[in-house]
Amino acid sequence: MQRLSDLHPDMSCERLKKIRECFLMLVVDILVIGAGPAGSSAAKHAALNGAEVLIIDKKSEIGAPKRCAEGVSKEGLSELGIEPNPRWITKELSGVRMVSPNGTDVILDEDKVKLPEAGYILERKVFDKFMAMDAARAGAQIMVKTLATGLERDGDRVIVSAEHMDHDFEIQAKIIIAADGPESRVGRWAGLKTGTKPKNMESCAQFEMVNVEMAEPDCIEFYFGSVAPGGYAWIFPKGDDIANVGLGILNTLTEKTAYQHLLEFVDKNPATQNAQPVELNIGGDPVGGVIKDLVTDNVLVVGDAAGMVNPLTGGGITSGMIGGRIAGEIAARAIKNESWSAKDLKDYKKRCQDDVGQSFKKYLKAKEYLLNLSDEELDSIAEAFQKTDFDVINTSELIKKLIKVSPKALLKLGKIF
Amino acid sequence: MIVKEWCMYCGECAGVCPRNLIEVRELSLRFKEEGCKDCQICIQICPVNALKK
Numbered sequence: 001m002q003r004l005s006d007l008h009p010d011m012s013c014e015r016l017k018k019i020r021e022c023f024l025m026l027v028v029d030i031l032v033i034g035a036g037p038a039g040s041s042a043a044k045h046a047a048l049n050g051a052e053v054l055i056i057d058k059k060s061e062i063g064a065p066k067r068c069a070e071g072v073s074k075e076g077l078s079e080l081g082i083e084p085n086p087r088w089i090t091k092e093l094s095g096v097r098m099v100s101p102n103g104t105d106v107i108l109d110e111d112k113v114k115l116p117e118a119g120y121i122l123e124r125k126v127f128d129k130f131m132a133m134d135a136a137r138a139g140a141q142i143m144v145k146t147l148a149t150g151l152e153r154d155g156d157r158v159i160v161s162a163e164h165m166d167h168d169f170e171i172q173a174k175i176i177i178a179a180d181g182p183e184s185r186v187g188r189w190a191g192l193k194t195g196t197k198p199k200n201m202e203s204c205a206q207f208e209m210v211n212v213e214m215a216e217p218d219c220i221e222f223y224f225g226s227v228a229p230g231g232y233a234w235i236f237p238k239g240d241d242i243a244n245v246g247l248g249i250l251n252t253l254t255e256k257t258a259y260q261h262l263l264e265f266v267d268k269n270p271a272t273q274n275a276q277p278v279e280l281n282i283g284g285d286p287v288g289g290v291i292k293d294l295v296t297d298n299v300l301v302v303g304d305a306a307g308m309v310n311p312l313t314g315g316g317i318t319s320g321m322i323g324g325r326i327a328g329e330i331a332a333r334a335i336k337n338e339s340w341s342a343k344d345l346k347d348y349k350k351r352c353q354d355d356v357g358q359s360f361k362k363y364l365k366a367k368e369y370l371l372n373l374s375d376e377e378l379d380s381i382a383e384a385f386q387k388t389d390f391d392v393i394n395t396s397e398l399i400k401k402l403i404k405v406s407p408k409a410l411l412k413l414g415k416i417f
Numbered sequence: 418m419i420v421k422e423w424c425m426y427c428g429e430c431a432g433v434c435p436r437n438l439i440e441v442r443e444l445s446l447r448f449k450e451e452g453c454k455d456c457q458i459c460i461q462i463c464p465v466n467a468l469k470k
Contacts, residue, residue, distance in 0.1 A: 059443050067427060147442060183428035188437045196432045203429060203464045251462050258464035282464040284429030 024169050028054045029335045031160060031173035032140070033148045033186050035062045038303025038320030039179030040131035041080070045328025046177070047139035051335045054171065055135060056146040056162060063128025067181075067283030068317070069206060069236050069244050071220055074119035076318025080325065088127035089120045090238040094218040100382035101225030101375035107216060121220070121236050121244070122317075131321075151176070151189040156340070158190075158298045175331045175340050176299045179324065182284040184305040192293050194301055198252055200288025202231050202314055205258035206246025207266065207277035214243065214271050223265070225375040229253040231314070233265050235272075245272055248285055248314055253371075258282065287311045289364045290357035295345040300327045308356055312363035312370075319356045326351045366399045418448045418459070424467035430459035 032043045035057035047053045070090075077084060094110045136142055143164060150161040160171045178186035178194070182201070187194030214221065214237055223233040230250025237243045247265055249258050256264075259282065266272045291307045294300060302308065303320035310319065330348045334340040373381070381402065424446060431439040439459060440447040460468045 058441075065425070145443070149440070181428060181432075183431040183439075183441055185431060185437055185440075195435060195437065198433050198458055198462055201429060201433050201462060203462055205464050257466050259466075280425075282425050282429075283427040284432050284462070284464075286432065 025159075026054065026169065026171045028052050028171065028173050030054070030175045030177060030331050031056065031158075031171050032177045032179055033160070034179035034181055034303070034305070035059075035132045035135075035142065035144075036128060036179060036181060036303055036320070037131050037317050038305075038308065038324040039177065040128070040135045041321040041324030042177045042179060042300075042302050042328040042331070043135040043140040043324075044131075044138045045325045046332045046335075047135060047328075049329055049332030049336075051332040053135070053140040054143065054173075055132065055140055056143045056148060056171070058145070058147040060145045061125070061129075062132045062142075062144060063125040065279075066124040066281055067204070068124050068281075069234055069246055069314075070122045070124050070238070071236050071315065072120050072122055072317050076321075077119070080318060080321050084120060085130065088123050088130055090123050090242075091121040091218075093119060093121065093220055093237075095216070095220075097216045097219040097221045098382070098385075099221060099223045100379045101227065102379045104379055104382040104386065105215070106382055106385040107219065121238050123238075148180070148186060151186065153298070156298070174298065174335060175345075177324075177327050177331060178299060178301045178305050179303045179320075181304045182286050184286075184301070187291075187299065187301040187305060190296050190299040192291070192296055192299065192301060194291055194305055196284070196286045196288060196307075199250060200286060200307075201251075202248035202285040202287045203251050203258040204231075204246060204248040204281075204283055204285055204314075205262040206244055206281045207262065207275075208238070208279040208281070209243055209245050209266075209272060209275040209277050211241050211274045211276055212237070212243040212245065212271055213241070213274065221271075223247075223269075224370075225378050227265055228261060230371060233261075233269075235269070243271075243275075244281075245269075245275065246281070250371075285309055285314045285316070287314055287367070289360045290352060294349045294352055295342055297342045298340055300331060300345055300348050302327045306352070308352070309360075310363055311360055311367045319360075322355055323352050326355065362399075366402075418446075418450065418453075419469040420446045421467040421469065423465055424463075425465060427464065429462055429464060430468060433458050433462050 029052040032039045032055040043053045043055045096108045099105045146164040180186045184194040221235040228247040230253040231248035233247035302323045308319045308323045309316035334344045428441040431441045438449040
């Protein structure tokens with residue numbers, strides 16, 4: 001494969017300039033668009049399985065700006081075979097604190113909690129780079145500041161038009177892995193329905209803050225109710241007095257923007273009375289569940305672009321990376337078999353539905369139910385939870401407990417959980 | 418579409434655009450205005466009110 005230096009416009013060597021003119025098209029087996037955790041995971045596993053892989057990312061710095069509360073479970077990392085690294089872990093958590101609208105709280109200990117975001121708080125700007133480095137060490141090439149601008153088919157190949165600095169060029173690939181996040185344009189170029197309806201797009205805003213005075217500084221905190229219509233607010237500690245303070249809302253349920261809700265939350269929450277922001281993050285979180293069509297000829301969709309986000313919690317790091325791993329393995333197998341039609345790639349859809357999608361369907365139902373609860377109902381559930389003994393807790397078990405304490409939940413969710 | 422200077426290029430507008438008309442670059446947005454049906458979903462979803470018709 002040609003290298004990035006073949007394309008760089010600032011090369012002074014005449015011979016290299018001539019070479020560059022010949023390389024208006026890069027040719028690869030697999031092109032991964034987007035170097036978030038899902039894209040890097042896909043690239044790594046495709047490269048490990050023998051494919052020639054190129055990752056492009058439109059940003060000049062992989063992982064920045066973050067669009068995430070940065071929570072990840074120990075179980076999720078372990079499932080992916082990723083060893084925790086102090087260079088990208090800012091905080092190890094001991095539990096979860098859930099707070100109802102009137103301030104009633106329920107604290108769950110770490111040894112009982114297996115929620116998707118409970119375990120570590122990451123430094124995503126470092127974590128994402130490390131995951132991309134893993135992909136590079138496996139053999140993938142990376143181009144940053146490189147934007148995909150279109151896609152067309154050419155026989156059994158795909159041509160992606162791209163821009164790097166002031167240079168337009170094309171990339172011919174046998175398979176495209178679309179990991180372009182909530183924007184999810186690449187799948188739509190390929191004819192897949194990857195766009196997100198507003199009712200399924202959680203609109204998020206977050207400050208990274210200092211001087212945060214948390215009630216339980218070793219717990220992640222969730223705040224439910226009208227503080228964040230259609231979602232929840234969070235405080236995720238990052239060590240010392242630093243924390244991510246944010247929320248996600250559904251714009252279909254409120255006239256205010258996510259940022260306006262965030263300002264109100266920070267203004268009223270006891271933990272943030274003396275806090276100051278050092279960073280503002282915003283972004284969308286597609287919480288409608290895994291999309292129906294994940295593959296077509298030459299193309300697989302992964303991560304947020306494919307809706308691989310827990311609809312209940314909004315967490316999508318490990319689920320996206322699991323999807324990426326499956327995509328990388330199946331794409332590399334298709335390259336080995338020299339056949340990459342939708343039929344050759346269809347195992348991806350089945351494995352994703354089995355490994356990620358099935359549980360998300362249940363959580364989607366639970367979310368729909370929770371959206372219909374008033375602040376008063378949430379308060380009464382929190383009070384009932386305070387009196388409940390928890391054994392091992394994961395999202396599913398939490399919903400089962402909810403069914404026990406709430407007759408309304410029993411009616412809506414009893415058959416599902 | 419007018420993109421206010423406080424836009425943070427998060428791409429949420431692009432994700433919900435039913436006609437896939439919004440290109441999010443690292444430090445700019447590009448709209449394909451000719452295909453726009455004026456649904457204004459992009460304006461409503463923006464987390465920081467950065468889009469205006």
